[in-house]
Amino acid sequence: MSVPIEEYCDDYRANGFVLIRDFVAEDEVARLWSSCCTAPVHRCHVGDKQVTWGEATLSAGHPGHDYFRQGHVRDLVEGLAPVEVAPEIHCWISLYQEREYIGPHRDRSGVLQMLVCLQSPRNPSSGGHLVLADSPIFLRSGDAVIFAATHVEHRTTPLRRTATDPAPVRAVLVGRCYAKSPIWSSHRPG
Numbered sequence: 108m109s110v111p112i113e114e115y116c117d118d119y120r121a122n123g124f125v126l127i128r129d130f131v132a133e134d135e136v137a138r139l140w141s142s143c144c145t146a147p148v149h150r151c152h153v154g155d156k157q158v159t160w161g162e163a164t165l166s167a168g169h170p171g172h173d174y175f176r177q178g179h180v181r182d183l184v185e186g187l188a189p190v191e192v193a194p195e196i197h198c199w200i201s202l203y204q205e206r207e208y209i210g211p212h213r214d215r216s217g218v219l220q221m222l223v224c225l226q227s228p229r230n231p232s233s234g235g236h237l238v239l240a241d242s243p244i245f246l247r248s249g250d251a252v253i254f255a256a257t258h259v260e261h262r263t264t265p266l267r268r269t270a271t272d273p274a275p276v277r278a279v280l281v282g283r284c285y286a287k288s289p290i291w292s293s294h295r296p297g
């Protein structure tokens with residue numbers, strides 16, 4: 108699969124993010140989700156404990172992690188990154204159930220972050236929007252976003268149960284890239 112990187116570069120420079128609908132084919136999403144949904148998830152709680160979501164780190168060798176090592180994915184990330192990126196990535200899945208969300212934040216490290224939606228509520232009325240720089244984006248499975256997560260403030264909206272979607276679930280696969288630098292070997296993801 109070839110990726111028209113030039114088409115995304117202007118967007119990325121102007122807004123700090125790129126949204127690519129249907130970046131990942133349905134069968135690949137299914138393969139990734141079946142490997143990620145069994146990862147041991149820990150629940151994160153912030154502040155008053157109302158803000159919760161689940162996270163699981165995926166190490167090298169896990170299909171979710173190795174997704175980001177594929178040539179066309181690397182080409183895209185390397186094409187958009189403002190600096191040369193290290194081969195190592197930090198990878199995790201974020202999982203949200205009813206009422207769960209992540210509050211406004213900027214990530215602490217990394218040059219850019221790629222996010223692939225693996226599961227989404229049936230429709231936007233169930234919440235689960237990714238709000239990037241005040242733009243709410245409803246991702247469906249297969250959609251990808253690449254953004255400067257340390258610069259662009261982002262959050263998600265809480266998942267809501269609806270009559271047509273009584274148990275909404277949202278799952279995103281995240282790969283974080285770092286700048287290539289001589290101190291890489293002593294750097295730890297934050």
Ligand SMILES: O=C(O)CCC(=O)C(=O)O
Pocket residue numbers: 201209214222237261262263279281
């Ligand atoms: O769930 C999302 O779309 C965003 C996740 C996120 O911002 C994070 O894990 O740092």
Ligand SMILES: [Fe+2]
Pocket residue numbers: 212213214256261
């Ligand atoms: Fe984040």
